[in-house]
Structures are given as structure tokens and as C-alpha cells.
Amino acid sequence: xxxxxxxxxxxxxxxxxxxxxxxxxxxxxxxxxxxxxxxxxxxxxxxxxxxxxxxxxxxxxxxxxxxxxxx
Numbered sequence: 686x687x688x689x690x691x692x693x694x695x696x697x698x699x700x701x702x703x704x705x706x707x708x709x710x711x712x713x714x715x716x717x718x719x720x721x722x723x724x725x726x727x728x729x730x731x732x733x734x735x736x737x738x739x740x741x742x743x744x745x746x747x748x749x750x751x752x753x754x755x756x
Contacts, residue, residue: 707751
């Protein structure tokens, strides 16, 4: 299994922990993360790197969930 696939597995398994950690972050910082993920997703898409694109999509999804569920 390559590094990206391992990272994807860990990211999904630990999603609840990551989301809880991100909920304490400032909205502006989370917004910057989203911008960066989207730029990287665009690059991965252009390069045809499906695995990286899927991993970045998962990061994006978790960040959006954290922002939506902030206290």
C-alpha cells in the first residue's frame, strides 16, 4: 500500500478526532485550509492523481464538517 492510501485510511479512521480538533480553530484559519486543499485538489486532478485527489477531498470534507459544527 502506498503512502497516500495509508494516509487516507488513517484520515478516515480518525475523522472524529480531527474534526473535534479543527472545531477549536479560528474560522479564518479553517478557510485558509479549505483554499489550500482546493488548490492542491485542482493540481492533483490536472495531474491525474486520483488517490491524492481523494485524500484531499476527505480533508476538505472534514474541514467543512468542523466549520459547520463549531460551537
